[in-house]
Amino acid sequence: MLYRFLSSSLLALGLITGAQAADSLAFSNAWVRATPPNAKVAGGFVEIRNAGKSADRLLSASSDAAERVEIHEMKMAGDVMQMRHLTEGLVISAGQSVQLKPGSYHLMLIAPKKPIAEGQKVTITLVFEKAEKRAVEFTAAKQPPVAAPDSAHKH
Ligand SMILES: [Cu+2]
Numbered sequence: 001m002l003y004r005f006l007s008s009s010l011l012a013l014g015l016i017t018g019a020q021a022a023d024s025l026a027f028s029n030a031w032v033r034a035t036p037p038n039a040k041v042a043g044g045f046v047e048i049r050n051a052g053k054s055a056d057r058l059l060s061a062s063s064d065a066a067e068r069v070e071i072h073e074m075k076m077a078g079d080v081m082q083m084r085h086l087t088e089g090l091v092i093s094a095g096q097s098v099q100l101k102p103g104s105y106h107l108m109l110i111a112p113k114k115p116i117a118e119g120q121k122v123t124i125t126l127v128f129e130k131a132e133k134r135a136v137e138f139t140a141a142k143q144p145p146v147a148a149p150d151s152a153h154k155h
Pocket residue numbers: 072073083106107108
């Protein structure tokens with residue numbers, strides 16, 4: 001994928017020159033939950049890896065496919081599952097990855113403009129504190145995609 005190719009090229013360049021990579025974030029397994037008609041929300045999930053030397057923060061997200069996109073966290077509070085809007089965004093520590101996945105951190109597409117059909121591509125723009133904002137393509141699926149063993153090496 002183009003964005004991953006670009007980010008690894010920039011990273012390589014950064015290592016060669018000794019400079020901090022301009023953009024050291026990589027995205028994998030991006031998918032959104034396919035919705036029935038008139039769904040009020042749809043979850044978006046992606047793994048964000050920060051190969052850089054400093055922490056970054058996912059500040060906000062947006063998509064043409066929905067009224068707005070929020071960053072949420074699902075968490076057990078006692079024996080009740082609660083969903084929280086992360087208004088401060090989501091920190092991605094240096095050298096770490098954060099998984100947005102069902103039952104945990106996720107993007108919440110609020111008021112999808114049309115039903116999201118299985119197999120459809122939904123572009124979500126992710127805005128970061130330090131890295132350039134990125135338009136990431138999410139594939140609609142009913143269930144989490146099973147990661148192929150070589151999924152980290154696709155270009
Ligand atoms: Cu949510």
